[in-house]
Amino acid sequence: MVKHYLDEAISELQELISITKQDIQNIQKADHSCVDEHTKKKNELVRKFEKTKSQLDSELIKLAQANSGTDLASVLSDEIKDKLGELRESLEILQKVNKEYAKSVVVVKEFYDSLLKAMLGVQNGVSTYGDGKNSSLADAEKLLKLRV
Numbered sequence: 001m002v003k004h005y006l007d008e009a010i011s012e013l014q015e016l017i018s019i020t021k022q023d024i025q026n027i028q029k030a031d032h033s034c035v036d037e038h039t040k041k042k043n044e045l046v047r048k049f050e051k052t053k054s055q056l057d058s059e060l061i062k063l064a065q066a067n068s069g070t071d072l073a074s075v076l077s078d079e080i081k082d083k084l085g086e087l088r089e090s091l092e093i094l095q096k097v098n099k100e101y102a103k104s105v106v107v108v109k110e111f112y113d114s115l116l117k118a119m120l121g122v123q124n125g126v127s128t129y130g131d132g133k134n135s136s137l138a139d140a141e142k143l144l145k146l147r148v
Contacts, residue, residue, distance in 0.1 A: 005056035006083040013090040
């Protein structure tokens with residue numbers, strides 16, 4: 001059962017990695033057509049992974065209890081140990097890909113924020129857009145939304 005849960009967890013992580021890499025490519029191409037679909041898929045995969053990981057933990061605890069006094073590493077087969085290493089590696093890859101994705105998202109957000117500020121005539125956090133009176137960026141954004 002441990003092998004089954006390990007295979008399942010690794011598969012879920014690899015799918016998360018794949019989707020996140022696609023998201024990075026889509027950001028670079030300014031293609032946002034898959035954002036909603038990918039977000040739903042990734043949320044579902046995270047939930048599945050959490051459940052699988054919990055089941056794996058339970059199985060490992062059962063093994064440890066059944067072999068009390070014995071080191072768990074000596075109880076596990078080489079194949080299971082390799083799979084645990086693969087799981088760890090997949091988690092590390094996902095972490096790196098998520099960091100890259102986060103950087104891309106921040107860059108895009110900063111670009112849109114600067115574009116919005118330029119469109120609204122914002123200087124030092126104050127806009128003189130519209131009627132010439134000073135107002136906050138939030139007020140200017142509301143005005144823009146009303147006019148659009």
